[in-house]
């Protein structure tokens with residue numbers, strides 16, 4: 134895949150990392166100009182749903198809307214699930230990040246999972262065009278992440294990237310400016326949120342909301358990744374008891390939730406092993422020497438890196454801002 138974005142020699146103006154949880158935009162020469170949740174809120178009244186709010190303003194509305202409003206995530210598991218919401222989110226991102234500098238039909242590069250199907254690509258191109266974006270180039274997210282993490286992607290040596298976001302985990306081996314091997318699974322931080330909420334639902338008969346679950350996950354994985362002793366701690370979740378119907382707080386030992394996290398992490402390690410098993414020997418040797426790089430917001434889950442090292446013996450590097458690597462890579466392609 135080419136890694137310089139241009140149309141007849143004309144470079145892209147805007148790079149967009151349209152993620153399941155977050156959308157980030159960079160403009161050529163200005164760096165990152167937008168970083169907000171991938172959320173839209175529509176009003177249900179009238180013949181057609183009307184956009185009420187998008188991005189950060191919608192975070193506080195999740196699980197709190199009356200019947201007249203509906204919160205939607207444009208993407209699910211890394212790919213577009215709602216074309217209208219995607220169009221609205223892209224249009225909102227453009228207007229709030231570029232304001233009066235807004236270009237007419239800007240040339241745009243958008244990151245997309247390496248294994249996205251033709252139908253998924255076409256749907257994204259349609260939504261981008263409906264949002265008023267100009268020619269759009271779809272770029273592989275794991276390649277962008279590797280570039281954004283500062284890996285030597287153009288050298289004749291293998292680099293391995295594990296991009297672990299909210300909706301997908303993508304593993305790729307890169308050399309000489311291209312992807313040699315890649316595998317994606319539609320499992321990311323959001324799947325762990327669901328597994329934790331399910332645990333509370335079925336084991337504790339207690340319902341917790343989406344935002345509470347995500348906060349609980351971040352606290353939990355920090356405690357699980359901490360030195361010995363933290364597992365004896367309790368973790369607290371606010372929600373509603375299914376047996377009494379009364380709102381309340383559940384105190385759960387961190388150790389009770391360890392298995393839920395371990396099961397999730399094991400899926401990710403399995404994908405890494407799969408890719409390593411198929412990697413040609415010279416590239417394999419390079420990866421053995423250098424280790425692999427873990428990026429994406431879920432790279433902040435310490436047990437993912439720890440489990441990869443324990444299962445493969447490879448060192449795991451996490452860059453300073455792992456959640457921004459796809460954006461930084463796309464931005465680097467704009468500048469090249």
Ligand SMILES: Nc1ncnc2c1ncn2[C@@H]1O[C@H](COP(=O)(O)OP(=O)(O)OP(=O)(O)O)[C@@H](O)[C@H]1O
Nearest residue numbers: 152153154155211298299300301322429430431433
């Ligand atoms: N400190 C943390 N601990 C655990 N998880 C975290 C932490 N910070 C962020 N995350 C998780 O990272 C995910 C968001 O990462 P990111 O912004 O890379 O995803 P995305 O680009 O929207 O998703 P995708 O690329 O999969 O479509 C969320 O699931 C979030 O809960």
